[in-house]
Amino acid sequence: MLVAAAVCPCPPLLVPEVAAGAAPELDAARAACADALGVLAAARPDRLVVVGPAPEAGPETYPAGTRGSFRGFGVELDVCLGPDEASDEVPDGTARPGAELPYGLAVGAWLLRRTGWADAPVEGLGVGEHLPAERCAALGRDAAARAPRVALLVLGDASACRTLKAPGYLDERAAPFDAAAGRALGTADVAALAALDAGLARELKVSGRAPWQVLAGAAEGTALTGALLYEDAPYGVGYVAAVWS
DSSP states (O other): OEEEEEEEOOOGGGSHHHHGGGGGGGHHHHHHHHHHHHHHHHTOOSEEEEEEEOSSSOOEEEOTTOEEEOGGGTOOOEEESSSSOOOSOOOTTBOOTTOOOOHHHHHHHHHHHHTTOOSSOEEEEEEOTTSOHHHHHHHHHHHHTSSSSEEEEEEOOOOSOSSTTSTTOOOTTHHHHHHHHHHHHHHTOHHHHHTOOHHHHHHTTOSSHHHHHHHHHHTTTOOOOEEEEEEEOGGGOOEEEEEEO
8 A cells, every 4th residue: 555655856967976066956856855755764664666767668667776877977876776786586577687777767766875765675667658647557556555555756857848948948838737747746636647648748758747647546545645845947847846645
């Protein structure tokens, strides 16, 4: 059963070594993520599932010990999902031996290391932008049933089309989409999250749509309430941090 969730943005710039001189610009976002992870720890989960965007539709699961890297961003920094150890035996359906965490899950692994997570076993789930809402919800229900007390760390960004200098240029539909998603995440509105338009999300370069809809499925039938911790659009990309508990 899902007992808590933390929603965090996942730009590689969240990692100070990647952001370099611009690192202070996301200090507030980092602080909100740390607060969100504190809520997860306080919920005393039996298992933590880290859900984030993946390059393929997926789903693809990543066992504890899977490694990620920020070397593609010019930084010699490696991370590990959960304990810094990997098993040679990989259960059926998980990532191939030697597979690397997608960037979003790598940011999640970095956040967990930064806050010293040691409160529950960790596993990762990558979902892509083409995964239908119904499949996302089913994955969420499966994740919530994996232990008596399950917590989710849900990673993803809102639109990348908020300004003229944004990665996706300016799209007038971006701000309303982000506002609706922010309200749903901040109020634990499962129905509103489930109703997010996957096609529009792809057009607006929203990496969080599928992970958020996994959260919606996991939270079905619970009485969790939400709180919005951070919402902004630096660099023209929408970032949201929230907690459900």
